[in-house]
Structures are given as structure tokens and as C-alpha cells.
Amino acid sequence: MYVAVKGGEAAIEAAHKLLAKERRGDASVLELTTDQIREQLSLAVNRVMSEGSLYDPDLAALAIKQARGDLIEAIFLARAYRTTLPRFGYSEPANTSAMAIRRRISATYKDLPGGQVLGPTFDYTHRLLDPSLAGEGNFPAVEKTETGDAEVSPHVAALLNNEGLIEENLPQNPDADVSDLTRGALEFPADRDLRLQALARGDEGFLLALGYSTQLGFGRTHPFAGEIRMGEVEVSFVPEELGFEVPLGEVTLTECEMVTQFAGSADAAPQFTRGYGLVFGHSERKAMAMALVDRSLRTAEFGEDVVAPAQDAEFVLSHADNIQATGFVEHLKLPHYVDFQAELVLLRQLRAEWEAERGKTDGASPKEAAE
Template sequence: MYVAVKGGERAIANAHAWLAEERRGDTDVADLSVTQIREQLKLAVDRVMAEGSLYDPDLAALAIKQSRGDLIEAIFLIRAYRTTLPRFGASEPVSTGEMACDRRISATFKDLPGGQVLGPTFDYTHRLLDFKLAADGEVPEAPSRDVAPGDVPHVTEFLNREGLIEEAPAEDTTPPDLTREPLEMPASRALRLQALTRADEGFTLGLAYSTQRGYGRNHAFVGELRIGMVPVEMEIPELGFAIEIGEITLTECETVNQFKGSKTEPPQFTRGYGLVFGQSERKSISMALVDRALRWEELGEDNVGAPAQDAEFVLYHADNIQATGFLEHIKLPHYVDFQSELELVRKLRREAGADQVPEAAE
């Protein structure tokens, strides 16, 4: 804390009051409610939930309001709150094949059972400012579409029928909980995926982009991108079976990647995978590309020295809360450290004679 700042605790209290005043803004403008943020800034809410590892739209919206729209600060607030919550148990693995899809597209197959569902997306907009939004006009009602959960097969199953794509790699052991145990290397794929789900979207996007530009030789197709609600079930010991306790929105991406084969494996496609809370298309696709790049050793490929292939580099730098904490701590007082550095530089300059003032030019 800035206890050395003139005024001490009083100065800090005043800084908090000033922050609250800036957060509120012009009092002649209506206060922004948590409900408005939850309903109208949904993509921001979804990102905070995903990287904060807590699925609660109301709390995520509150964190965005409290942080004045700073999403990393909001994620920090959510993670801090998460540590205070009791753990009652673990849910059963969700079945994304039963997803009630609001959006489902494939870049590999045009005709899908159930059809391609464009859903709410910016993909086909013109990226022009819509000044009608500034006029607070009524939004026209979208055509209704009934979305019912059911068996929605994944696109990769079509390739799997012919053996053209690897079987989904499975791990028998339960991965450690990254929210409770520190990350250790080497990390299993399940642990890497867990870390990538919580990773900063911008960092993951940059790594994914690098693989597309050649830093990792990772040419991929989006086999399928789907967004929708899935039921969450939890086994109740007293009942002896699992019951549905709620629903959550997920974004899932499976990429289809080239693979030349090996001495023991025929040429076939391989997979990259991304699964994120809420509607987080950019993040889920990025996650799938980075996941595939990190599998180079498992698949017997060459390591070309690309950043996205270095598990330690990726996983130890992907968490925006850790990065923010380490970066922003340099704002705090380092008077003693700096004074020792200052004395060292002065000593070196004296020994080198650099402390002599040059004579003025005539």
C-alpha cells in the first residue's frame, strides 16, 4: 500500500472516494444498472465469466460496473470472490452433443444434419457505425426460432466414420484443479486446456495468429463452431444418480488440422479443441489453434521453435491476472531498491571518472 504517500490512510481513502465519483460519472446521466450490463454487454460478461472461472452473469456484470469497464480488473474481482465460495462437489462432464445450439457453423461441410445456423453474429455485418443506436430507437424483433436440445452430432464424427481423423485423445486420470493447485510442468493436455480456457483472450489470439502465419506450421479448418445451452448434472450420493442442477451457455470449437502421418500412423487429420463459457468465438477458435500447436511432441512433429509450441512459455504467460499483478506491482514504492541501485551507479561513475563535469567549451 502507498502508506508512504503524504497523508497515509487518509490519502488512500480519498483516492477510493475519487474512484467512486469517477465510476459514477455525470450524475445528470442515468446510472448504469447491473441488469443493463448483463443484458446489453453480454459478450463482456461472458469473457469475465470465462477468464474468471465462475459462471454467474449477475456477478460478472457487477464486477464490470465496479471496475469501470476494465475487464481484467473485473476478472480479478471475480476470481477473488470465487476463492470465498465453498465447494460442494463436482458436476458430471457436460455433453455438448446435446447442446441446444443458437449458432452452429462448419467451414468443412456445407450440408449438416440440422443445417448451418448462423445465429447472432458480427460475421456478416459491414462494420459501419450504426447511428440509429445513438438515437435509442426500438430494435426490430428477430424471427423466432425454436431451439430444443437433442442429439446434435459433431462434424468430426463424419470424418471419424472413415478413419480420416484421429480418435479424440482421452486421459484416464482426473486432471488437477488449476483453481486450487499451482500449475506444474510438464502439463498434460487436459491441464493445458484448463489453463487456456482461463487464459487472456488477447494473448491467446496473438499466439493463434502466429501459428497461422507460419510460426508453428498449423494450418487449420474450423470443423465446427457451436454455441448454445447445455444441461449441467451432478450426482447426488443420497439418490444414487445424477440430476440436472442448471444450464450454462458454452462455445465449443473443433478444428481439423493436417497431419502427414508417421511410421505407425496413416495420414489423417488431427484435432484442436476449445471450450469456453458463454459466447466466446474468438477465444474458443484461438484456444483450439494453440491446443493443436502444443501437441507437436505427442504427434511426433518437429519443434520449429515457435512460441505457440513452447508449453512453458504459453502456460506461464497466458494468465492475465498473474501478468497484471506482476506488471502493476512496479507502481508500488520501491524506494529502498532504487536507492541501492542509485548508489551503485554513482559508485561506478566515480570509479570511471564519469562524475567529472566537462569543461565548458570556449
């Protein structure tokens, strides 16, 4: 049991002042603005929004500045902020088929309706540091290609679906509420909607490692990136007092659909199965890892044995939240003096008993040796 401590106010206050000074760094260097963070460190902003589970680029940029670039600390700030706000309700499900696409690739089809566009990607860069960025940025003129209206880009899975080669997504069960992690405790077995909510806010590094583990043989699923798309989607909401849909604005989303190997049974022909990832902002690695882990957590659904960590929903979902994780790990540095004293007393007692016991046997052993 943790026993509270008191005191330390002056030291804590001084430490926070010192933190503010460290945050500012060398005062002869220009101070960062949150606009600069939002515009130029946008992928960090996206990560804070996705794991903070709060879409607001300005707030995320502020959190990154306040946290000195420690993204988990920034995510903590975003999560803490959201608890201060009332919940107006739930949006209508975003229609990602109608996304204004800025990136869309498929590793399964070369030619697909709507085409493939690389968009702003690190892929195919040589990962060589660019010294020119150390100075004032000179960026090359962007190329443009004349184009008509954006082509319709149906989801790749829909193409396979036409042939019945991939499982269909189950429609909404009208009798079931959509599970909400923020309104109740995580309980097992967790349905897929609840699992996806937990994964969407889960730690990118944790999900990346779990996704990787499935590729290396711990619960193999042999995935293909059926499609990855990123762009803007309008979201809307039906306020109770109005009773009709009101557009709230546009959000940037990254979506990934993994196509993985077959499931089939005596009743159902073999089909590709699916794993899904949907993440705030341009967060491709996270969306891919989420899709891998989503599929992996469906192991039991396909009648396969749960043998690997990434297939164990309780293990994955209980440890995916980096704010819960950091809270419990970091609490260890708080004063535990009373706990520790208790353990010391216990240990001394055990030692005394052990020595007393040994003293008895030591006393007995010479006699034994003499015999």
C-alpha cells in the first residue's frame, strides 16, 4: 500500500521554475512558436493527437512545447485537458471512401481505380541527412500535374469483395451500442469495436513491436498492405436539439487495411481476412501496426489457437495505453519510504530467523562431523 508523504513544496516549486528555464533552452536562440510546431513538426503533432485521442492540432502543438518535445508527456497533457471538457455526443461514422486523398498506395494491386499516389512520403528517400536543412530552408518547387476532378477511389477490399474472395465487414448491429472505452472499464472478452478504440489510442512503439512480432512468427498472419490512404474527411454530428446532421469540419486521417491469409471451414469457402487501422493525422506506421494487431487479435474468431502475445487481447489491450503504462512505471520514483521501511523490517526479521536456524544447525554439525 502506498503511504502518502507531505512536504517538499519549496523544492517542488523551485524544480518547476528550473524546468521552465530548461524548456526555454539558450535564451539567445529564438523561441519556438506553437504555430511553428504545428506546421513544421506536424508528424509529432499527429502522434500526440492520435495517442492523446484528441483531435486538435493547436492543443497538441502547445502540449509538445510544454513537454519539451517529450511526446508521451505531451500525450498526457492532451489526455488531462480532455477530462476538463463536456462531451456533446458522438459523430456520425466518418466516410473514408469519400476522403480527399493526398496519399494512397496498395501493395496488392498495381492498377486500381483511382490510381496510386505517393503523396508526401519518406518512402524511397535515401535516409541521408540533408545539411541544407540546417540553414534557412530552401525547398524545391512542388511539381504539379493537370488533373480533372478527383477520381473515385473505392477501397481496395471492395475489389476483392466483388469476387467474394475477402470476408465482408459485418454491418452495425442495431441492438448493440458502440463500446466506449472512455465511459466504462476495459472488460474481456472485448469486442472488435472496443479493441479498435483501444488500439487507435495505443502506443505506436508498443503496437509496432507487436505487429513486428506477428511478422517474425509469433502468431503469423502473412499480411499484405491492401491499401493505405491519407487525406481529409468531413465529419458531422447530429445535435439533439437540431435532429439533423451538422458538418463539424474536416479532419486528416490515415487508414490502413491489411489483407491476410485465408480462413475457411466446411461451411465457408477460404477467403482473405482483414485487419483495420484508422488513426488521426498522417500516422502511417501506427495505422499499419494497428491493422496488423487488429487482425492478430481476431485469432480466436477464426478458430485459430492463441499462442502468441499479439493474439492475446487481454495482454495487448491492458498494456497498449502509454499514459497508464507511464503512470504505473513512473510512480515508482515517488517516495515509498514507509513501504520500504516495512520491507526492511520484514527482511531483518527473516534474516534473524535464518541465522537463528543456521546457528542451531551449525551447533549440530560439528557433532555430526565428529561422528
